[in-house]
Amino acid sequence: MTVIETATAAPVDTRPYTSFIGTVARVVELSSSMIRITCTGPDFENFGPSRYDQRIKLILPVPGRGFADFPTGADWFEQWRLQPPEQQNPIRTYTVRAFRSESAELDIDLVRHGINGPASAWASQVAAGDPVAVLGPNRRYDGEHGGVEFVPPPAGTPMLLAGDETALPAIAAILEQVPADVRGKAIIEVPHADDRLELIKPAGVRVEWLIRGDAPVGRPMIDCFAGHAAELFGSQTGTAPALPVEDDDPELEPWDVAEQGNYAWIAGEAAMIRTLRRLLVNDLGVPRTSVAFMGYWRL
Template structure:
């Protein structure tokens, strides 16, 4: 790890580097990677093995030492110097990844499984050229939305909806002039309430020749897709949707990891 930089009161950015990171090849602006988060009080276990796949190596680690698997989006990737930024939402009390990110310091080690080929299946944003865009997601999707928005050409057109807790959780997104960004504040809304859906229902959104990218809590994302497809008449082939998390579950129990499989991927040990 290189830096731990606070973004907002509920988010921090971890900057990672390491000798094997030069092999990292992102396929899209919402590129997903897997982090192996060390257990509290345990050293970062080695997943990189020449004789085993990463999963075989991971399962052979004693359970008390076995790191947690978590899927994250690359917020930014730089080649000079070679660095990757990953943003973490900070909840209270938070899960293993949240607790690790909150206390991470320069010199801490963690392993990352990332792609080494562009067509790796670990990303979903692939709009046809010239389409009007709709991006919608919650706090978990904010890093991907930020990366996507900042990758868009200057002539891009579209609308972005981001659900966060409050105005204090907003982040600066360098959107092109033709892309509008609306922030939806969740506040103390009950779990069952889908404020993103309410905001999109109330908006005038041309969907002809459009492309939608939806991500966040799995149930709310499915409701957004149904609205666009069934109520707005949007072609289902023009809707990319990902359940990044599920209410009441962790990644081990919810099976909410995006379905895209990372091909040509290998663990990269990130050190000082």
């Protein structure tokens, strides 16, 4: 009797978000504060789609173990949470700066703020050829993946983007992808003059760079934000009642996204974000439903 062995094919992974493990193809120093890492490998052929401020999770290696213990099954999060701390790969949130499907290359721009956090410490010494792992949108999933907060403004409505260096990758990606007739402003606070990166943008969007230098994080932005917003939204404020901003609890990560097309998309250090939203909603009367504001990190 002949026994025919049939190999059981692994089930196709159709989760909206999944893990991608590959290698660092390149590391480019963009400025004093920022590096770009390009990730690639066969897994990345199934990455995407990505648009606007698509967020992803960067999984950081455990010294001596790399990604060997990172659980990749459908219940990876529960498994990860149950792991002892010394075995657990740290996870941090980043933005897709660009994805090129033809070469399966994912660019992530990371701020190097010292060796005080696992992601920044990794960014200070990562090199081409190193292993890399991310959680991101899975092309084999046929629905809405989530992780995108930016919505283009309704036709004729001005757009305000504001953020610090951690929001610069998202702002750069948004400016590259919005319709060419969008008009508005992008206000970006960065640590140093050489952090002002080249941006591709619609002609009707003005970019204001603010150099922080020795000032506290958020100070340059807070000092000029109301003026810029009033200039842009002057004739539009007050069209809907401005509700008071309720989430003043400093322990809560500020996060709220616009329900309709955005007037304003604001991201960066949490305390700065809280202040900017108050200026916009309480003082200028921009409807809170038109403001996406997101704490990306906290001091």
